Every structure is written in C-alpha cells, then in structure tokens.
Amino acid sequence: MEHDTKKAVLVENRRSFLKKTALMAAAAAFPALPSCIPINTIKANVPLKSTEIKTAAVLWYSQTGNTQKCGKVLAKTFEKNGITVVYGDLRDVDKSTIFNVDLMVIGSPVFYYDTPNFVKDFIRSLPDLDGIPVAAYVTFGGPEGNQHNAACSILKGMVQKNGVPVGLESFMSISTYSLSFKENDTGIKTIQNTILPDHETYKKIREYAGFIKSQVEKGNASEYKQTLTLREFSTYFKPEWWTKLTVNNHYIIEQKCLGCGVCVEKCPTNSIDLDSFSVNTETCVLCFGCINNCRYQAVNMEYQNKKLIGFQTYLDKNNLKFELPHELKT
Numbered sequence: 019m020e021h022d023t024k025k026a027v028l029v030e031n032r033r034s035f036l037k038k039t040a041l042m043a044a045a046a047a048f049p050a051l052p053s054c055i056p057i058n059t060i061k062a063n064v065p066l067k068s069t070e071i072k073t074a075a076v077l078w079y080s081q082t083g084n085t086q087k088c089g090k091v092l093a094k095t096f097e098k099n100g101i102t103v104v105y106g107d108l109r110d111v112d113k114s115t116i117f118n119v120d121l122m123v124i125g126s127p128v129f130y131y132d133t134p135n136f137v138k139d140f141i142r143s144l145p146d147l148d149g150i151p152v153a154a155y156v157t158f159g160g161p162e163g164n165q166h167n168a169a170c171s172i173l174k175g176m177v178q179k180n181g182v183p184v185g186l187e188s189f190m191s192i193s194t195y196s197l198s199f200k201e202n203d204t205g206i207k208t209i210q211n212t213i214l215p216d217h218e219t220y221k222k223i224r225e226y227a228g229f230i231k232s233q234v235e236k237g238n239a240s241e242y243k244q245t246l247t248l249r250e251f252s253t254y255f256k257p258e259w260w261t262k263l264t265v266n267n268h269y270i271i272e273q274k275c276l277g278c279g280v281c282v283e284k285c286p287t288n289s290i291d292l293d294s295f296s297v298n299t300e301t302c303v304l305c306f307g308c309i310n311n312c313r314y315q316a317v318n319m320e321y322q323n324k325k326l327i328g329f330q331t332y333l334d335k336n337n338l339k340f341e342l343p344h345e346l347k348t
C-alpha cells in the first residue's frame with residue numbers, strides 16, 4: 019500500500035516534471051523575458067509600532083556558516099549600540115524569547131534562486147508581529163543568484179505577519195553549491211579567488227545594522243519590489259527537481275561513517291537513515307547539507323558520474339580559510 023502511494027507520488031512528480039520541462043523550454047526559447055517587471059511590492063500593512071529599539075531578534079538559517087557569520091556580526095553591532103539581542107539559528111531558537119522584541123531580522127542563504135522552504139515555513143509559524151520593524155538579508159554565491167528577490171521573499175513573509183519593512187540586503191559569499199566540487203578537480207573555484215565573507219563584507223554588515231537602526235529611529239518604513247527575472251521565473255519550476263535528475267548514488271558509505279550525526283542534524287527533510295546508511299532520495303530536496311558538512315567524506319553523491327566531495331572537504335583540500343570579523347575572534 020505504502021509502496022503504491024510512493025509509486026503514485028513518483029509518477030506524479032515525473033509527470034509534473036515533464037510538464038514543467040516543456041514550459042521551461044518554451045520560456046527559455048522566448049527571446050526577451052522582461053527583466054524588470056515588478057511582480058510584488060513589499061510595503062507595510064500597519065503603522066510602525068515604535069521608533070525605539072531596546073530589544074532585537076537576529077535569526078538565521080545557515081547550512082555551512084556564511085549566513086551565520088553575517089548574522090553574528092549584525093547582532094554584535096546592535097549590541098554595541100546598547101540593544102539587547104536574542105540571536106541564533108532559527109532551528110534552535112526558543113520562540114518564547116522572540117515575542118515582544120522591538121526589531122526582527124531574518125537571514126538565509128539563497129538556494130535555487132529562492133529562499134529555502136524551511137525558512138519560509140518558519141516565518142509562517144511566527145505569531146503576529148504587531149507593527150514591529152522587520153529586516154531581511156541573504157547570502158548568495160552569485161554572481162547573479164536572484165538574491166534581491168530571495169531577500170524580498172523573506173521580507174514579504176514577515177510583512178504578511180504585520181511586520182513593517184525597514185531593510186533588505188544581500189551579501190556575496192563563497193558558493194557552497196556542491197556540484198562545483200568534484201573529487202578529481204584541481205584548483206580553487208571562488209569568485210576572483212576571494213573567500214567571502216571578508217572584512218569588506220563585515221564592514222557592509224555593520225553599516226546595514228546602522229541603516230536599520232536609523233530607519234526605525236526616523237520612523238521610516240521602506241518599500242521593496244520583487245521583479246520578474248528569468249531566474250525568478252525558473253523558481254516556479256523547482257530547479258532542485260531538475261538537478262536531482264543529474265545526481266545519483268546518494269548514500270552513506272558505511273566503512274567511512276563515524277556516526278557523528280552531523281548529516282542527520284543538517285538534513286531539513288529527515289531523509290538520512292544511519293541504521294541502513296541510506297538516503298531517501300524522494301524526500302531529499304538536494305540542499306547538500308549532508309555532503310557539505312561531513313568531515314569524513316562518508317556521504318556519497320555523484321554528478322554526471324563524477325564523485326562530489328562537498329564544501330568542507332573542498333576547503334580542507336585547498337587549504338582555504340575564512341577571514342573572521344573582530345566580533346567573532348574572542
């Protein structure tokens with residue numbers, strides 16, 4: 019019975035995939051998809067509750083640390099300005115500690131040109147924000163990763179909860195998109211050989227904290243527009259499903275696995291079973307959280323028959339180190 023249901027889901031997924039492929043091909047064939055048609059204006063639905071910030075929540079989802087570093091710098095900058103800040107990964111936060119804050123900032127990496135569903139679900143689960151100022155940020159691997167629209171979708175969620183938008187930013191980071199890291203590849207693949215975030219990124223983040231604070235103090239709500247780009251359009255066709263067709267042999271290598279549980283902790287869809295060393299590739303959303311965080315090369319994944327190594331192994335192999343902001347050096 020369960021098998022039949024799974025089979026039906028699979029057939030349905032294939033059917034919808036084929037339909038979307040046809041539509042996508044038609045879209046790609048369309049010579050000039052407009053790149054700046056506004057599809058959504060994000061603006062306040064309610065008045066700003068207060069122009070004073072005594073407490074703030076800075077929350078993030080981070081798979082490999084980029085968004086976390088940026089969030090910590092934001093939080094520490096607010097603290098330096100006398101604000102009491104609750105900050106951390108939104109998977110760990112005790113929601114009762116973020117009720118009644120005077121400001122809420124949410125950060126996320128861009129995945130497949132969008133905000134991961136996991137983050138959208140978290141925002142939907144928030145209580146009414148009752149006119150408090152809200153701001154968003156994303157980190158992205160770019161160079162053009164639809165980062166503006168992805169940040170807009172975070173803000174849109176918070177505005178639907180009656181938050182008042184006061185800021186939106188994106189910070190370019192090293193890309194953690196695992197299809198770039200293949201076992202036998204040599205050489206470093208970073209944008210202009212720079213490991214981001216770096217000191218310039220951290221400077222921009224501190225400025226962003228100052229901008230958010232001054233917006234609130236002046237009582238300024240902001241307006242942002244999501245625009246129709248080809249990449250935005252492609253999010254309607256679930257690019258992760260397309261990518262899934264190119265990835266295979268996704269499982270845990272029993273002989274290499276130390277059972278540390280990090281991959282299970284990182285998996286947003288509970289798709290990893292360490293007892294059978296298997297991955298449920300139907301529920302997997304191809305976020306690469308497992309392979310990107312396993313330090314023992316125990317997650318097997320192949321792309322076009324080439325074995326992938328994951329982000330941490332890529333950093334280790336190339337001896338790449340992040341520049342830490344002074345706030346995080348203590």
Ligand SMILES: Cc1cc2nc3c(=O)[nH]c(=O)nc-3n(C[C@H](O)[C@H](O)[C@H](O)COP(=O)(O)O)c2cc1C
Pocket residue numbers: 079080081082083084085086126127128129130131132157158159160161162163164165191192193194195196304305306
């Ligand atoms: C599954 C996956 C999909 C990604 N998709 C995009 C994308 O569409 N656009 C982009 O600019 N970067 C993309 N990236 C790169 C990440 O957004 C970027 O490296 C981010 O800083 C990672 O943040 P984290 O270290 O906090 O997880 C992707 C990375 C992964 C793992």
Ligand code: SF4
Pocket residue numbers: 270271274275276277278279280281282292311312313314315316317
């Ligand atoms: S992260 Fe790697 S070593 Fe740890 S449980 Fe997962 S596969 Fe095993």
Ligand code: SF4
Pocket residue numbers: 281284285286287288289290297301302303304305306307308309
């Ligand atoms: S099994 Fe899939 S969804 Fe889970 S962490 Fe790995 S890539 Fe992400």
